Amino acid sequence: MPEIAQPFRFGSNAGQPVTRRDGIAKVTGAAAFAADTAPAGLLHALCAPAAIARGRVTHLDIARAESHPGVVRVLTPANRPFLEGDPAEKPTMFSFRIEVLQDDSVRYAGQPIAMVLAETPEAAAEGVRLLNPQYAAETPRVTLDEEAAYPVEPGGFGRPAATLHGDIEAAHGAATRALDVTYTTAPQYHNAMETHAVVAEWTGDRLHLALPSQALAMSCAAYAWFFGIPVENVTLSSPYLGGGFGSKAIPTGPQVLAILAARVLGRPVKLMLPRAQMFGPTGHRGATRQRLRLGIDDDFALTALDHDSLSETSSFDDFHEPAANASQGLYAAQALRSTHRGVRLDVGTPGPMRAPGEASGSAALECAMDEMAEQAGLDPLAFRLLNYAETEPGTGRPYSSKALRDCYRLGAERFGWAHRPLTPRQMRDAEGMLVGWGMGTALFPAPMFQAQARATLNPDGTALVETAAADMGQGAWTALAQIAADALGLPLEKVTFHSGHSSLPDGGVAGGSGHTATAGGALHAAGTDVIRQLAEIATADPASPLHGAGNARVAARDGQLFLVDDETRAEAFEAILARHGGQSLTGGGSAARPPEDAQRHAMSSHGAVFAEVKVDPELCQVRVTRLVGAFAAGRIINPRLADSQLYGGMIWGIGMALHEEAHHDPRTGRVLNADLAGYHVPVNADVTGLEVLTVHEEDPHVNILGIKGVGEIGVTGTVGAIGNAIWHATGKRIRRFPIRIEDLLAE
Amino acid sequence: MSLSITLTLNGVTRAIAFEDARVTLLDLLRDRLDLPGTKKGCDRGQCGACTVLVNGRRTTACLTLAATLEGAEVTTIEGLAPEGTLHPVQQAFIDNDAFQCGYCTPGQIMSAVGLIAEGRAGTDPERIREGMSGNICRCAAYHGITLAVQQATRSMVHPDTAAKTGDAA
Amino acid sequence: MKPFDFKQPATLEQALTLWHPGAAWLGGGTNLVDLMKIGVARPDTVIDITRIPGLSEIDLADDGSARIGALVKNSDLADHPGFAARFPMVAEALLSGASGQLRNAATLGGNLMQAPRCPWFQLPESACNRRNPGSGCDARQVGGLALIGASEGCSAIHPSDLCVPLLALDAVVEVAGPDGHREVPFATLHRLPGEHPETATTLAPGELIVALRLPAGAARFAGHAAYLKVRERTSFAFALTSAAAALELRDGRITAARLALGGIAPKPWRVPEAEALLIGQPPGAEVFARAAAHALEGADPAARKNWRRLLAIRTAQKALHMAALGTPETLPALPGSVFRSPAQEVSHA
Structure with a gap:
């Protein structure tokens, strides 16, 4: 029987809600982010962004910019130094084609069209202003156009590109009740609080980078490729990222240009993108138009679930929001199809943004499920339970674990769902606000990547563990250290963790909610390797109380090795090492999911989100007043940090449901609200009555640690729950996100 | 044009010379005075990451021209508490996990210190939410931020009866 | 720069x-x-x-009037207990604007002179008659922004919250200039774009606002005043629409009324005829609806079907309703917000 939020003791550290190990550094301002470093002789770089989305740059007033005091150099396509890597090619599998002044064409608004290098940030900014670009502009394509659509197969995150099980047309045609609805979602931009930055310094052909990266080793490989140097010549420091959300895993054009400038000018260069330039070269979540066709039989069983998603990509590269993936593995539909179509627009290439695919897809799916339940006259939760998938729909594969039923039950209890009237517009608060309740199912796959780690046990009984992990706020500095401490049988305070630097073993990618499982798995393996070596020494040492014991019977805890079946036979690590020449012991480990494991089970985190909204009956302003999310995501390493991830994801759901949308100027194609006053993300006052429950899952299949990940699932489910709550409050089905006052005001 | 101001910065009065009237307090701190704890998030007063105290009041350093600050008292995150100690707001942020990536955190903390000094919000969660809405947190640690401000307010106003954690927010 | x-x-x-x-x-x-x-x-x-000395004072006179120096910070004015008691909707409008940090820096004079929040005005590369006379107006491609008072050359919306209640309360602006001091009635401070969008106010070049006065008569609305602001998020957002409503009630009838709107026009908007409809009437939904609709009578024909017109009418209507209910003892937790209290209680119909 799963329990709510019980700290699970895995060893003595994992499962404990310890506070962040980087907490003091972050609350005192001591934590150094990339742009906080300032080597002597620094030059400041700033890109000139294209003010049109399609066309050519015909003139730049370079002389005027270069004559401004403090401006050192202006880089343009005419003088851009040689770059070994071709920007039309991709250095790594996760890369996108970038813009590094390879020609005078403009492919999207905000694209770099020149770079100014100056002695001060003030001079760089004025230099950019004085360039006064002139363009030959063409009519941009910035809206989803059905006519231009073509079939695409987006790379799923742990899911196939498309699915088809059963005869979807026949099933939909024969359904007792059928639904055919289209939902849209808006273009969204990551907008991490720290904009993309780099401080680049060359010594000979060695490159030193302070650069926030969600994937340190992969980034080093990419930069080495761009600059034609061996990967070992690149060092990258990324101890803290000021948020990433998917946007900081790969090189961007402005960062590559800044590094290039540092090489040709022979001085360190700092670039920090202005906020407005975060709406172009750094990726975004593409808009979608999703058609959902559902059918049910007389017993309310889903006979058909057909999910098609149309989404945008750029004119020169491919990333399509894999929205229809959300329908692949959730409900027990007899016939199931998911397909994707794309269009090319004059926008920067979209990319993965927190819960890519599932965020947009589950928004549409969960609302469509609500509409189907409404048609059937059923409670939305009861309808979902009637269509609960015991095995993966279509394939019949077992789930590695799936405590979704408990999430439904516990979330509903905590929320008070049982009191929900079936029909809309039935509830008011004391001030006459319309009140509505809605729910949605949350899901996100549980992928793993590859990582390596090293662990060293010191003669004094302390340890050093190392992997180049990325902490963008999820808590890697803390949770990974907890995992490593348990593997070593040490209290957390005896473990020093080195991370966030490319000189360390490859910690893999912080993405796909798989970083704790992957980097943690590698640290676990490294720690286990050290303990195995230590046990070999002890059991072979006649002076040890463990002498003669078989290795398999020895375990580590609290800085001691002991016999599992006779705990009185124990010895401290220091004592064992002292007799072994006082040397330290080093072990290594790696983690990756064997392909056969990935085939055998369907692996996902699940959850249920319940939302309450209040809507002014005349003015139609909406406030989310309660959100209860119950999530099952395998083992929770640090409940305090996991809760924060889930809260954060749910608040992203508020933003997606009510706020976030980039508006393009129809004539130029540029984003009109490319700032934080116009592109609204939730503020503190948007968040009230938030509650997270976690349901523990014992998952022996997903990975050795039983971790599924919590970074992204909070967004999913929430968006649909809010949309459904708005329907329940107002009786209005708004089939686009974000839902705006104007939608609700319409008669 | 060369400028000079006398500033009491984190408790130390000093003469500060800079070369350009365009320099904002934010760029003065970050690029000239080696105090990068104050963060640049939007550079336009729209996110609050650069919040510092000027003459005891929270303000956005990005929209403050350094030249205007002759005689001013400026407190940044680096000067909030003596070396090796934490201000009650800093401690409360750790206790309530009121941050994730930590980038907006110096601004959040300085804003919270300012808000508590303003005395309008007390421990009312709704007034704290409103009062902290000038500080955007993209990780969305708002739940913890509200709890942290409650805890810190309690410990600063009633240090003896302060609860470890705040009310449900 | x-x-x-x-x-x-x-x-x-x-x-x-x-x-x-x-x-x-x-x-x-x-x-x-x-x-x-x-x-x-x-x-x-x-x-x-x-x-400059002498521009940071808040003087409350015994006759109910007030004089506020141009350099008074928004937060200091809103937090001044005597001022907030006398002019609650001004305090609420101040606190509904921007953020705590910005209110600590922003001054009264600057707030009156705020630039519009048209996206094209803010993008120097685009055509904007206000920024660059004669260059055209890129906002026309979306049919313009302001619902009322726009011209062919400019339809930018005035962004201030504070100016809305100040207009309603007949404030007077004191100006100093090369030719000496003069007084400008608030209603004539901002001008409509017409053929000269580049000239947003009636101040002459080189003139400087030194103070603002609220007349003695303004304080009689203290008991029945409200500022309401509809936003796309709960806080830290510009108004989609806003309204300042103030009533004087005697023996169950409205004896004086003020109504001004924000977020809809190139300047804060007030229609005295709409106020006149209220005089002598008992407060009630129907008369409020009539007055609110009248305030939008001048809307441009193209804006007739604009959802923001309907929203503005309803905002005015609700502000009047709130004013009739009476000014609350303390400012609400979310100043200006549609969401007045965080009450969790829910009743089932």
Whole structure:
């Protein structure tokens, strides 16, 4: 029987809600982010962004910019130094084609069209202003156009590109009740609080980078490729990222240009993108138009679930929001199809943004499920339970674990769902606000990547563990250290963790909610390797109380090795090492999911989100007043940090449901609200009555640690729950996100 | 044009010379005075990451021209508490996990210190939410931020009866 | 930012002497410094007026009137207990604007002179008659922004919250200039764009706001006043629509009424005829609806079907309703918000 939020003791550290190990550094301002470093002789770089989305740059007033005091150099396509890597090619599998002044064409608004290098940030900014670009502009394509659509197969995150099980047309045609609805979602931009930055310094052909990266080793490989140097010549420091959300895993054009400038000018260069330039070269979540066709039989069983998603990509590269993936593995539909179509627009290439695919897809799916339940006259939760998938729909594969039923039950209890009237517009608060309740199912796959780690046990009984992990706020500095401490049988305070630097073993990618499982798995393996070596020494040492014991019977805890079946036979690590020449012991480990494991089970985190909204009956302003999310995501390493991830994801759901949308100027194609006053993300006052429950899952299949990940699932489910709550409050089905006052005001 | 101001910065009065009237307090701190704890998030007063105290009041350093600050008292995150100690707001942020990536955190903390000094919000969660809405947190640690401000307010106003954690927010 | 000379005059006279075309007054900087960063304002001289003595006082006179210096910070004015009691909807409008940090920096005079929040005005590369006379208006491609009072050349919306109740309360602006001091009734401070969108106010070049006065009669609305602001998020957002409503009630009838709207026009908007409809009537939904609709009577034909017109009418209507209910004892937790209390209780119909 799963329990709510019980700290699970895995060893003595994992499962404990310890506070962040980087907490003091972050609350005192001591934590150094990339742009906080300032080597002597620094030059400041700033890109000139294209003010049109399609066309050519015909003139730049370079002389005027270069004559401004403090401006050192202006880089343009005419003088851009040689770059070994071709920007039309991709250095790594996760890369996108970038813009590094390879020609005078403009492919999207905000694209770099020149770079100014100056002695001060003030001079760089004025230099950019004085360039006064002139363009030959063409009519941009910035809206989803059905006519231009073509079939695409987006790379799923742990899911196939498309699915088809059963005869979807026949099933939909024969359904007792059928639904055919289209939902849209808006273009969204990551907008991490720290904009993309780099401080680049060359010594000979060695490159030193302070650069926030969600994937340190992969980034080093990419930069080495761009600059034609061996990967070992690149060092990258990324101890803290000021948020990433998917946007900081790969090189961007402005960062590559800044590094290039540092090489040709022979001085360190700092670039920090202005906020407005975060709406172009750094990726975004593409808009979608999703058609959902559902059918049910007389017993309310889903006979058909057909999910098609149309989404945008750029004119020169491919990333399509894999929205229809959300329908692949959730409900027990007899016939199931998911397909994707794309269009090319004059926008920067979209990319993965927190819960890519599932965020947009589950928004549409969960609302469509609500509409189907409404048609059937059923409670939305009861309808979902009637269509609960015991095995993966279509394939019949077992789930590695799936405590979704408990999430439904516990979330509903905590929320008070049982009191929900079936029909809309039935509830008011004391001030006459319309009140509505809605729910949605949350899901996100549980992928793993590859990582390596090293662990060293010191003669004094302390340890050093190392992997180049990325902490963008999820808590890697803390949770990974907890995992490593348990593997070593040490209290957390005896473990020093080195991370966030490319000189360390490859910690893999912080993405796909798989970083704790992957980097943690590698640290676990490294720690286990050290303990195995230590046990070999002890059991072979006649002076040890463990002498003669078989290795398999020895375990580590609290800085001691002991016999599992006779705990009185124990010895401290220091004592064992002292007799072994006082040397330290080093072990290594790696983690990756064997392909056969990935085939055998369907692996996902699940959850249920319940939302309450209040809507002014005349003015139609909406406030989310309660959100209860119950999530099952395998083992929770640090409940305090996991809760924060889930809260954060749910608040992203508020933003997606009510706020976030980039508006393009129809004539130029540029984003009109490319700032934080116009592109609204939730503020503190948007968040009230938030509650997270976690349901523990014992998952022996997903990975050795039983971790599924919590970074992204909070967004999913929430968006649909809010949309459904708005329907329940107002009786209005708004089939686009974000839902705006104007939608609700319409008669 | 060369400028000079006398500033009491984190408790130390000093003469500060800079070369350009365009320099904002934010760029003065970050690029000239080696105090990068104050963060640049939007550079336009729209996110609050650069919040510092000027003459005891929270303000956005990005929209403050350094030249205007002759005689001013400026407190940044680096000067909030003596070396090796934490201000009650800093401690409360750790206790309530009121941050994730930590980038907006110096601004959040300085804003919270300012808000508590303003005395309008007390421990009312709704007034704290409103009062902290000038500080955007993209990780969305708002739940913890509200709890942290409650805890810190309690410990600063009633240090003896302060609860470890705040009310449900 | 263009390089500029920085001047910090010690007296008003010095300041007025320093001014020349190309110079800009600097108060709190929350608007000007931002505009300079994005290339919209490019002054060659910045005249920091914050060291001028005598411009930071809040004087409440016994007759109910008030005089507020131009350098008074938004937060200081809103938090002044006597002022907030006398002019609650002004305090609420102040606190509904921007953020705590910005309100600590922004000044009264600067708030009155705020630049519009048209996206094209803020993008120097685009056509904007207000920023660059004769260059055209890119906002026309979306049919314009303001619902009322726009011209062919400009439809930018006035962004201020504070100006809405000040207009309603017949404030008077005191101005100093090279030719001496003069007084400007609030209703004539801002001008409609017409054929000269570049001229947003009736101040002459080189004139400087030194103070604002609220007349004695304004305080009689203290018991029945409300500022309501509809936003796309709960806080820290510009108004989609806003309304300042104030009533004087005697024996169950409205004896005086004020109604001004924000977020809909190139300047804060007030229609005295709409107020007149309320006089002598008992407060009630029907008369409020009529007055609110009348306030939008002048809407441009193209804006007739605009959802924001309906929203503005309803905003005015609800503000009148709230004013009739009476000013609350303390400012609500979310000033200006539609969401007045965080009450969790829910009743089932």
